[in-house]
Amino acid sequence: MADKIDDILSSWRAGRNALLYGPPATGKTRLISELFTALNKPPEAHHGILLDVADAEKPFSRPEQEITIPQPIKVVWTTFHQSYGYEDFVLGLRPEITSQGARLQPWAGIYLDAALELADTDSEYKSVVIFIDEINRGNAARIFGEFMTFLDFDYRDGGSVPLPLPLRQLTYEEGQSEEIRRPGGRTSRIPEGFTFPRHVYIVSTMNSVDRAAVPIDSALARRFDRIEMRPDLHVLALHWDIDETAIPTPTEDNWEALGPFETAYLLLDRLNVAIASGLGPEFELGHGLLTPVLARRTADDGTLQPAEEKDAWRSLAKTWDDVLFPQLEDRYSGRPEQLLDLLHVDTSPTTGGYAWTLRTAKGGTVETRALAPVRVSELDIDVIKRSFRWLTR
Structure with a gap:
């Protein structure tokens, strides 16, 4: 995760926004959650060493991860969805009843409020970071509207071609806009010719598989550095505490001896190779789908102990039934023969149940x-073992 955070910080340092792109369960939301925390409390860097000669027990330590944007930093989190609009993100007009009658009162959305925050001389913040989860779940082009231009740092304050904010919804008098309501009960006015502040940064996530989502158009996409999040078998090996170098290649001689975690590791690898070959790598299965497979249990004394092998097999079968197989059905919708081939239905083991x-x-x-419909987790344990081991081949 640390290298991906470095990639995001590098994009910001270069005057770019970041888009985390990949299949579900590859750690996109978890990564931006960690970054969200890191901006308030920087973690240890994975480069460099500090020496404290006064500390005899622990003289060496890592420095804090360098945050390359001005601090202090205000962080804001939002999630796009189908009913999310320009009015939520940039500027909305809400009816307000006054003694003079009804009027439309401007309210700043998240993006405009970030600009107003940095323009406020009383603000303690030097940067604002906006986290957008599921950016393609809403109509992003409509949500950003004309403010899509200001995703490009060249058109902001200090850029090569700074442009004034195009807020024609507002009325101006004596060089100042009408009053704009902001979150927290605050208000602001915008001077004519106001340019968008430089230090507003965006990091967003995008699901590469979701067919219900709206694809982001090229004008929006080119304003982001795309950081690909791919399935990572190494994460599973660490999670299950297994040695990747010791995992054998399944053969006719050894497939029946594979353990539950070796099997799960090889299973995801084979499924993703098949999916990438037939459908494309953006449809692969994320490693997070298999993290529920039981690796440890809490003993009576409160300590964590390795799970019984039988329980691990049952857990793998239940994860398959509830999580993994529904994902496969979705990807192979309309392709029944490919799914049958993937499951080795026509080439099942010659002996024993399958x-x-x-x-x-x-x-x-x-x-x-x-x-045939089946709940694998309800089958005999020997059938579960044989079936999943066979699928690794």
């Missing part, structure tokens, strides 16, 4: 190429 079979009619007169 979880995935073809559906049959009770009368036996109808030929079908449909997968």
Whole structure:
């Protein structure tokens, strides 16, 4: 995660915004959550060493991770969704009843409020960072509107071509806008010719698989540095405390001896290779989908102990039923033969039970190429082991 945080900070230092892009469960939201915390309390860097000769027990330590934007930093979190609009993010007009009657009162959205925060001489903040989760769940082009221009740092204060804010919804008098309401009960006015402050930064996440999401257009996408978040088997190896170098390649001679975590590791690897080859790498399965597989249990004395092997197999089967297989069904919707091939339905083990079979009619007169419904976690433990081990091949 630390190297990805460095990538985001490097983008900001270069006057760019950052977009974390990848399949679900690859750690995008977790990463920006860690960055959210790091901006308030910087963690240890993974480069450099500090020496404290006065500390005999621990003379060496890591320095804090360098935050490369002006501090103190105000951090704001939002999530785009289908009903999220320009009025929430930039500027909205809300009806207000006064003694003179009803009027439309301007209210600053998150993006405009960030600019007003840095323009406020009484503010303690030098930078504002806006975290946008699921940027493609809303109509991002409409949400940003004409303020899409100010994603480009060249058009901000101090840039090569600074442009004034185009807020035609406001009325101006004697060089000042009407009063704008802001979060927290504050108000501000904008002078004519006001330019967008430089130190407003955005980091956002985007799901590469979600078909219900709205693709972001090229004008918006080119204003972000795209940081790809891919499935990472190494994260699973650390989570399960297994040695990746000791995981064997499944063969005819050793596949029946694979343990539950070796099997889960190899299973995700094989599934993603097949998915990348047939559908594209953006449809791969994130490693986070398998982290629920039980690796440790709490003993009676409160200590963490390795899970029983049988419990780990059952947990893998339940994770498959509840999490992994629904993702496969979604990706292979309309491609039943590819799913059957992925599950080795036509090439199952020659002996013993197997979880995935073809559906049959009770009368036996109808030929079908449909997968028989099954809850793998409810099968005999030997069938569970054999089935998942076979899938790694």
